[in-house]
Amino acid sequence: MPVPFRVLQFGLGTMGRIITQTLMDRGNLELVGVVDVDPEYAGKSVEEILGSGRKTSTSVFTSLESALHVLGDQPADITLIATLSSLNDIASSISDCFEAGMNVVSLCEELSYPYIRHPELSRNLDGLAKKHGKTVLGTGINPGFLMDLLPICLSAPCQRVDTIHVTRCINSSRRRSSFQKKIGTGMSPEDFKTAISEGAITGHVGLVESIRMIDDALGLELDYVEELPPEPVIASADIETPVADVKKGWVIGLKSTGIGRKDQRNVVTLSFVAHAGATPEFDEVSIEGHPKIVQRIEGGVQGDYGTVGMVLNMIPLVIEAQPGLFTMKDLPCPRNTQSFWRSD
Ligand SMILES: NC(=O)c1ccc[n+]([C@@H]2O[C@H](COP(=O)([O-])OP(=O)(O)OC[C@H]3O[C@@H](n4cnc5c(N)ncnc54)[C@H](OP(=O)(O)O)[C@@H]3O)[C@@H](O)[C@H]2O)c1
Known part of the structure; x- marks a missing residue:
């Protein structure tokens, strides 16, 4: 048994x-x-x-x-x-x-x-x-797979890696409510900025960890890793989401970018875009090098x-x-x- x-x-x-x-x-x-x-x-x-x-x-x-x-x-x-x-x-x-x-x-x-x-x-x-x-x-899923382990594995056939760019584009309305809230859904742009700077909402967490894992796995010896302040995505019209009815001009999600630099060059770029109604949804790894590799997961992996x-x-x-x-x-x-x- x-x-x-x-x-x-x-x-x-x-x-x-x-x-x-x-x-x-x-x-x-x-x-x-x-x-x-x-x-x-x-x-x-x-x-x-x-x-x-x-x-x-x-x-x-x-x-x-x-x-x-x-x-x-x-x-x-x-x-x-x-x-x-x-x-x-x-x-x-x-x-x-x-x-x-x-x-x-x-x-x-x-x-x-x-x-x-x-x-x-x-x-x-x-x-x-x-x-x-x-x-x-x-x-x-992220960190843990889509923006770190997956690009690490996809680099295996490359004789040379110049840059790695990973993008996730997510319709947050299909994600759990705690995720929709932590990316600011339903806030005014001013409240979003304050909440992010005071840590009341976290935005996406883990871009820096993903870049560090790639750096370590590939021996890139990056000089500098940083996550840029998350930018709110603003509703262009009134929109209903599972966690709030959002007015035009208010926040429906965010864009976060993580960058790993070496010799003043962006070697690793992670772009995380999550907002209500985002379309099309996808996860994409693009490696410039020889040979070049582009892997796109159409529809994206449902993160939860x-x-x-x-x-x-x-x-x-x-x-x-x-x-x-x-x-x-x-x-x-x-x-x-x-x-x-x-x-x-
Ligand atoms: N790596 C990834 O890809 C990934 C993906 C999804 C989620 N996450 C992370 O996974 C975590 C859980 O996500 P979630 O959306 O389920 O969060 P959530 O809705 O806030 O749930 C967390 C739960 O844990 C309880 N809790 C807090 N401290 C605890 C402790 N010391 N012992 C036992 N229970 C405790 C909380 O209780 P109270 O509400 O009473 O505090 C709450 O019920 C978050 O940190 C999230 O960011 C990571």
Whole structure:
């Protein structure tokens, strides 16, 4: 009888809910419990919260401590963290999971390539992972795949790489509500600027991490990596979106650009465009060099579903990996792993 990988999930927000539902339908993964700090969830089961109509009763806990109290030590092979974007905010949860005998995979954007923004924390987490014989990985659709690992892999046939340009164009109305809000949908242009500068909304997170991963993987030795301030995309007419009715002249999303320079030249450019009604949607990698490579995914990958696919597919690969802190460029080629089972 094949044995599923046991998963403890952190975070039952917008992504967390899609992850939970997909996870429960996936034969090779078993959800042992969910941790979310929202006090409204305390004492409830996943089924009560999601209204999934299932007969099983997976519990939701408000802390790892309370989960361990009920589920016992080493309750899962891996913890899937889908909570926050800043590594500082999830670092203690990662350490606690190692202590409890679990590997970690997370959607935290800063964890996708943490070595430059958080050098000391990265070293500490790597050391702690090795001490406990566990592995930690940050992944997702972007950062984690479309704007970093995909261009890295597409550069393989190139004898020479001059520049890399990746563009994502996304109709945000097809994405989760938390995404639509963090790109400013429904704000006035003035409020957008203030909210971005004060950190009240984050915009897209991870362009710098993606460029750093490409730089490291290809040995580009970039002199300078920066993300330009996000620019609002303004509605040219009144438009209804799933999160707000937006008046003409107000914000329907944003454009973000990340640049990696060497010798005053833009070597890596990442253009992230997400707004209500954006058309056509696509993801495109264009590598100038020899031979030149242009890869366009027509329609784009639906980011929320793609994120869930990435994080669930990486679970067996993380569990099988050597101990330590890794990024997507370090682990075996990602793939669909729905037919992978626990080896013992
Ligand atoms: N790499 C990628 O491609 C990718 C793709 C999609 C999303 N993400 C990232 O994934 C994260 C989750 O996204 P989301 O849209 O689901 O966010 P969300 O809707 O804000 O949900 C986050 C959930 O986690 C809970 N939470 C916060 N701190 C926690 C903790 N210490 N322990 C347990 N639960 C905690 C929150 O509770 P409260 O609301 O009570 O605080 C909330 O229920 C975000 O950081 C997002 O940017 C990355």
